[in-house]
Amino acid sequence: MLTISLHSLSKTMKFGQFLGANALPGDVITLAGDLGAGKTTLTQAIGQGLAVPPNCYITSPTFSLLHEYPGRLPLYHMDLYRLGDDEIYELGLEDYIYGQGVTVIEWPDRLAEIMPDNRLHIELILKSETDRVVQITAHGLNKKRIKHLNNWQEQP
Numbered sequence: 001m002l003t004i005s006l007h008s009l010s011k012t013m014k015f016g017q018f019l020g021a022n023a024l025p026g027d028v029i030t031l032a033g034d035l036g037a038g039k040t041t042l043t044q045a046i047g048q049g050l051a052v053p054p055n056c057y058i059t060s061p062t063f064s065l066l067h068e069y070p071g072r073l074p075l076y077h078m079d080l081y082r083l084g085d086d087e088i089y090e091l092g093l094e095d096y097i098y099g100q101g102v103t104v105i106e107w108p109d110r111l112a113e114i115m116p117d118n119r120l121h122i123e124l125i126l127k128s129e130t131d132r133v134v135q136i137t138a139h140g141l142n143k144k145r146i147k148h149l150n151n152w153q154e155q156p
């Protein structure tokens with residue numbers, strides 16, 4: 001597990017941009033953390049790193065469950081907070097998860113059995129109004145992928 005302190009919103013944005021810039025086709029990033037921890041904010045930064053055009057503003061797909069954005073790779077943003085038990089199989093979420101874009105999932109525990117084996121899991125912990133800590137675990141991925149994330153501050 002890799003632990004990174006993000007002492008301000010701008011640090012979170014920089015970290016997320018690095019994640020997006022280094023994402024590969026088919027990557028899945030699951031984001032856990034309390035309400036307001038910064039999951040959607042981090043997704044917006046990942047979108048910037050994926051070169052999602054600024055006029056495609058990333059908002060939480062709370063009711064639609066899924067938003068898709070164009071970028072260097074397509075970004076599929078899921079927020080499963082309101083996902084009903086029966087809906088898991090009806091929505092065809094696996095088509096996105098196993099597609100060639102980058103899938104970012106808020107409230108991933110709702111996926112239950114369809115949780116993919118290969119993913120970067122990020123737990124966001126709210127320390128204060130502006131302070132966050134992220135704990136990153138690489139499930140089924142080359143450990144170099146997670147080690148590389150230590151370089152997030154070296155980006156211009």
Ligand SMILES: Nc1ncnc2c1ncn2[C@@H]1O[C@H](COP(=O)(O)OP(=O)(O)OP(=O)(O)O)[C@@H](O)[C@H]1O
Pocket residue numbers: 006007008009010012033034035036037038039040041042060106129130131132
């Ligand atoms: N260091 C930081 N990192 C991330 N967000 C921060 C930070 N400091 C302050 N914030 C603020 O915290 C809020 C996080 O809200 P956000 O909607 O991203 O949370 P969320 O985890 O997606 O919540 P929800 O579970 O309701 O979807 C934003 O208003 C953001 O500007």
Ligand SMILES: [Mg+2]
Pocket residue numbers: 039040041060079106
């Ligand atoms: Mg959110």
